[in-house]
Amino acid sequence: MLRKMIIIGLVVVLSLFSIGAAAAANQPAPRQFDLPIKVLYNARQVASDVQPEVKNNVVFVPFRAIANALGANLDVTPDWKTITFVRGDRKVTITIGSKTAYVNGQKQELLAAPYATKGRTMVPTRFVSEQLGETVEWDSLSRYVWIGHKNVPALEEMTEKVKIDPYLKYFTGKSAEGVLKIWDYNSPDFGKHHKTVRFVKETDWPLTIGNTTFSRIDRVEINGKEYFRIVSTVKGTLGVPLYMLQSGQPLKMRPENTSMREYAGDWRAFYNPVINASDEIYLGIKDYKKFKLKDVEYIGLQIGSDSVILMENYFK
Structure with missing residues (x-):
């Protein structure tokens, strides 16, 4: 009986991989944007x-x-x-x-x-x-x-760790605890808060963070709506969540719109909406549609690292 259950489980897993591979193979060509070369x-x-x-x-x-x-x-x-x-x-x-x-x-x-x-x-x-x-x-x-070569450097090579204390004032609201917490089970500090932050500039891309390479992160517009476009080698089902930090405002999470994902070989293009109804649902912000990206001070990447990862808002 156990053997039969294991075989069924393997079939399900392989089927899911097959479906994912077929979906990627059937994807149309990625959208093209007039981004700076x-x-x-x-x-x-x-x-x-x-x-x-x-x-x-x-x-x-x-x-x-x-x-x-x-x-x-x-x-x-x-x-x-x-x-x-x-x-x-x-x-x-x-x-x-x-x-x-x-x-x-x-x-x-x-x-x-x-x-x-x-x-x-x-x-x-x-x-x-x-x-x-x-x-x-x-x-x-x-x-x-x-x-030349394409050996993308690691985040740790290109950035310095600094104490997070001066920036903790931005981490308020329901999602702040989860962003600050260390989720690495192998870390002796699992469950505690990060004590350091690494800042990424626009000129720092591309970077490797953990086992994932990030080519660039941009602001794009599709059908009159703003999105963060993340080009990376992430292969998970949920992409890379971003979050926005602004003085006097709760932390605003921005997960990927999975229906918009694009594939190009080992690379993926992810689209995280700038304006999201979750601000009203979870944060009680009734006029969430009036949100302006230019007012954001820092944009964070929620991905495993030795520190919190923030970008200074270069989309202003």
């Missing part, structure tokens, strides 16, 4: 004072930004029209307004010509990077240009 080198964002742009399906970035990231030397003509990148035994020369480039003296044709904008000279990211010896990959889900 990010150029990454070895899984870290390339710093630039001018936003990367797309021209004729080519991603352009300021030449100094890409040169600094890749460690290339520069040689610029007095009129600033011709730029030469030198890295090891590789030499790439391009000219503003021209589709003709030279790689180690050999002529190459570009898909789009370099140009000047906002006092910066923009060069084709893929061409320059590949000719200087790097691999390049376009990620349409996250709108990332990945250059």
Whole structure:
């Protein structure tokens, strides 16, 4: 009898995995949003004072930004029209307004010509990077240009733990206790409150938290409604709950709208609504629809970590 029950249980579990796999396989292509393009080198964002742009399906970035990231030397003509990148035994020369480039003296044709904008000279990211010896990959889900390796660093490498005491004033309301509590059964502090917090900036993405990689978190609009869009490798059934902290207001939970989830290989796109009727149901906020994201001070990720994880609200 026991053996029969075990077999039935295994069949149920395998059936659920099959259904989940089939559902993922039948998903339509993920929604596309006009999010800021990010150029990454070895899984870290390339710093630039001018936003990367797309021209004729080519991603352009300021030449100094890409040169600094890749460690290339520069040689610029007095009129600033011709730029030469030198890295090891590789030499790439391009000219503003021209589709003709030279790689180690050999002529190459570009898909789009370099140009000047906002006092910066923009060069084709893929061409320059590949000719200087790097691999390049376009990620349409996250709108990332990945250059070099994709070994995403851990949260602990990129952030510092600070005492949570100055921020406890934000953790009020019915859900605050659950957010502050340590739920890791293996932790000697299981059931106690976190004593530290880690702050994540927009420029810190992508990050690995525990066994999960997060590509980016953005605000998007769908059919006139605001959502947090989380791109990650989370494979659980409930996605990643977020919560919002605001002075003088109770903590507001924002779980995923599971019907909106999208799949792209190992990645998932999750959508957590910014405005939620649960504020009225659980917190008694009658005018919950008047909520404004710009008034939020911190946004938290409810996921296992050695600390509470907060993002300063970069959606203002």
